[in-house]
Amino acid sequence: MSVDKLRQQFRGQLYKYTNVVKGWQYRWFILDPERGILDYFVTDPQQQPNRKQRPRGSVHLASAVICPSDEDSSTFTLNSASGEIFKLQAIDARERQEWVNRLRAVAEMHTLAIAQVSNPPLPPREHHSLGAPPQAPLVHCSLAVLDALRSARDNLQKAEQKNQELACFIDDLPPSGSIHHLDPELLMLKATSQATILCLSQCLTILQQQQIAPQGVPQPRTKKTPIHFIPPQPTDLMDKKSTSSAHSTSNSEPDNISTNKNPEKIQRDDELTDEEVEEDQNAILTDEHSTLLKLASHTKRGTDLTRVTLPTFLMEPKSLLEQLSNFFSCTSLFINIGNSKDAKGRMLAIVKWYLTSFNAGLKMRPGKKPLTPLVGETFVCSWKVLEGTKTHTIHFVAEQVQNQPPVSAFHVECPSKQLKLDGFASFKCIFTGMSVDITVSGGIRLNLDSFGEQYDLGYPTVHARSIISKPCIQLGGKVNIQSSTNEFSAVLNYPKSFFGEKPNQVIAEIKDATHNVIYKIVGDWTTSLKVVNLNEQNNSASPLEVLGLKTLPKRVRPIDKQGQYESRKLWGPVIKSLQEGDINKATNHRLLLVEQQGFQSQNYLPMYFKQTAGDQPMWCFQNCD
Structure with missing residues (x-):
């Protein structure tokens, strides 16, 4: 498979095993090779283009290990560098192999790119202490950014080599004569070159550190507990403004559904004979x-x-x-x-x-x-x-x-x-x-x-x-x-x-x-x-x-x-x-x-x-x- 094809976005449906409900859930997965991230959604985001849908979960593939399962021909696991494990299942063996090949290729590309940019590139794989959240990779960014950082690192290394050659050349000059190694102008050139290299190195370090929590990686959503549950209406399901106003209205009312211990009187007035139409049972x-x-x-x-x-x-x-x-x-x-x-x-x-x-x-x-x-x-x-x-x-x-x-x-x-x-x-x-x-x-x-x-x-x-x-x-x-x-x-x-x-x-x-x-x-x-x-x-x-x-x-x-x-x-x-x-x-x-x-x-x-x-x-x- 060509490099250009591997860098194209890949999407499809897979089954994901979750311990929350102890079973397989049908999810929509999107592999973004440029960011090196695998996102999954409940439904295909393209089916609701007008609705900005957040992924239900994400995993960075740098240093990840993808292993086909011995259970059957369609199951495989994804072990991330943070210690998170995804158990996934494709429709058949052919589709599983397609996903495994693409995930491994993206993981390899980002692992090599990060290794060339930062040292050490990733946290060690080790058991986490109880109560401590798993560590995330130090660098989470797109391949384009990684390529730019790698190019800057290469140019900086070349500049450091030239700076060392310049310092060695000045030190090898004779102690006396028209040009000697203690010449004030040469010493100023040597110090300026060293300071410039040190400044560029620090700037590159700052750029790398800014990639620890990039904007491209979705952060985990905090669970908000509303004071009152307001069911959606057909006309304002996607209207954020009406939803926020409904919640602000509910804040001024007591939460009857969770605290009321006295049953309300059942309203039976105005009951009418139901006109429900029976559907064809066959x-x-x-x-x-x-x-x-x-x-x-x-x-x-x-x-x-x-x-x-x-x-x-x-x-x-x-x-x-x-x-x-x-x-x-x-x-x-x-x-x-x-x-x-x-x-x-x-x-x-x-x-x-x-x-x-x-x-x-x-x-x-x-x-x-x-x-x-x-x-x-x-x-x-x-x-x-x-x-x-x-x-x-x-x-x-x-x-x-x-x-x-x-x-x-x-x-x-x-x-x-x-x-x-x-x-x-x-x-x-x-x-x-x-x-x-x-x-x-x-x-x-x-x-x-x-x-x-x-x-x-x-x-x-x-x-x-x-x-x-x-x-x-x-x-x-x-x-x-x-x-x-x-x-x-x-x-x-x-x-x-x-x-x-x-x-x-x-x-x-x-x-x-x-x-x-x-x-x-x-x-x-x-x-x-x-x-x-x-x-x-x-x-x-x-x-x-x-x-x-x-x-x-x-x-x-x-x-x-x-x-x-x-x-x-x-x-x-x-x-x-x-x-x-x-x-x-x-x-x-x-x-x-x-x-x-x-x-x-x-x-x-x-x-x-x-x-x-x-x-x-x-x-x-x-x-x-």
């Missing part, structure tokens, strides 16, 4: 297929995807908090829990509602995932259910109460039926090759106040199968439904479906106090189930059509009347950009919100939920109406 964008293949090929088995930043185009234009509300959209079965007069009927009603809730709750576009909620984010909605001549209202409240690990808490209540449900969920997504296993930790606690009963429910494991070809969602594992105030219990089994077997099968058994099965429910939880009464002699069965169940639309306040932390208002610019297909704009809005995540999560106290003590803690709703 739609798969072919343009994204190649990117999905690339992501899968660069993701190792066992990777925790909850710690990996996924591309924005894989996001569903809906927050996870709002997605949780869909599990209660089969409202008729939920309020029917309070209609049964006997304990056996109430347990059967709970199992029916639970089995059918997942079909409505897991409806989303294939290969998509909801937006990860930010700490302090809330979502509020309700449903109006007509039962005969009576109208019942079901209220739903959800809040992101924790960040590490992420925990979403939710509360559902039907006052007229005296039904109260508290729950929380934390998700861990493990990549297993061509599928994703989603383990849900947490629980659900259902209280029937009119009967003085309390029920505890768990979660099944969610499997996102065939995420590359034709994505589908399956359930697995076992769920127990127990009650300390009801003699009946239930066990729900979601068996694994192997090739050729029917998917989405479930077997639920309701048992009495003597552990005898009195009800058995079998079938497909996405289409239809069959309820078998084993107490009767003929084991009569009744159908439960899941697809035929009516789901009511949510009632949500208009966005202009929502609080600034409610999901639809908080993620409004991202949702709008995703719906319009502007992925770059959605990415910019999303990154800006995620950057604020660290600020808001500090010393955060949940607004509507409080964690109970005990061996099995539960996030319970604080009544503030």
Whole structure:
């Protein structure tokens, strides 16, 4: 490769392993041979030419060591002179070799250039003491500056040689005669020459020292903690002036989100029936297929995807908090829990509602995932259910109460039926090759106040199968439904479906106090189930059509009347950009919100939920109406 080509800027995408989230992150790298610096960004800076984007990190390549890894044919490491280590991964072996060759060439050029300019050129490679930051190379500048300094050093060395020759010539003159070595004019010439060389040497030293912290090398950003988190608006996302004025306004207000211990009253006035349009569940964008293949090929088995930043185009234009509300959209079965007069009927009603809730709750576009909620984010909605001549209202409240690990808490209540449900969920997504296993930790606690009963429910494991070809969602594992105030219990089994077997099968058994099965429910939880009464002699069965169940639309306040932390208002610019297909704009809005995540999560106290003590803690709703 020619020297001219090596001095040209080189850019591309690589995976970078980070210990912050313990996983591989997709980053955009730019190699600047002139400065000898490798910068990396979250996105390509050329996609936002009007926005001055700072690099997420930088490393100087002088005296750096670049080593291909033995793990596979695409991974390599970069060990800088400061002791910083980058673990990178290319798409394939050919691209890795291209990066390795260019990085080594730039490192060699700058190492030689610095060695010719300064002595010693770089700090020694040694272990740093605890608490002491790693030392940076003494010279950080472009090749053009290094060439100029090297040329000045060469000319100075030639001048020093001529000065020594002049001094030797004067000293070798005879002690007497017309011209002798003590001639005042010759001594003045010798002293002037020596002083000039010393002055030039000091000037060159000053120039070299000015390159220790050049303007071309980005300095680490100090973390600023704003007093109040202001979500970006679509019209002023890039307007620095409006952003600064918003922060100055917030400085005069107390930080309610981090210090308020008293829950605010939930505003439910002016709730309107949602006009949300359901998207085609079978739609798969072919343009994204190649990117999905690339992501899968660069993701190792066992990777925790909850710690990996996924591309924005894989996001569903809906927050996870709002997605949780869909599990209660089969409202008729939920309020029917309070209609049964006997304990056996109430347990059967709970199992029916639970089995059918997942079909409505897991409806989303294939290969998509909801937006990860930010700490302090809330979502509020309700449903109006007509039962005969009576109208019942079901209220739903959800809040992101924790960040590490992420925990979403939710509360559902039907006052007229005296039904109260508290729950929380934390998700861990493990990549297993061509599928994703989603383990849900947490629980659900259902209280029937009119009967003085309390029920505890768990979660099944969610499997996102065939995420590359034709994505589908399956359930697995076992769920127990127990009650300390009801003699009946239930066990729900979601068996694994192997090739050729029917998917989405479930077997639920309701048992009495003597552990005898009195009800058995079998079938497909996405289409239809069959309820078998084993107490009767003929084991009569009744159908439960899941697809035929009516789901009511949510009632949500208009966005202009929502609080600034409610999901639809908080993620409004991202949702709008995703719906319009502007992925770059959605990415910019999303990154800006995620950057604020660290600020808001500090010393955060949940607004509507409080964690109970005990061996099995539960996030319970604080009544503030």
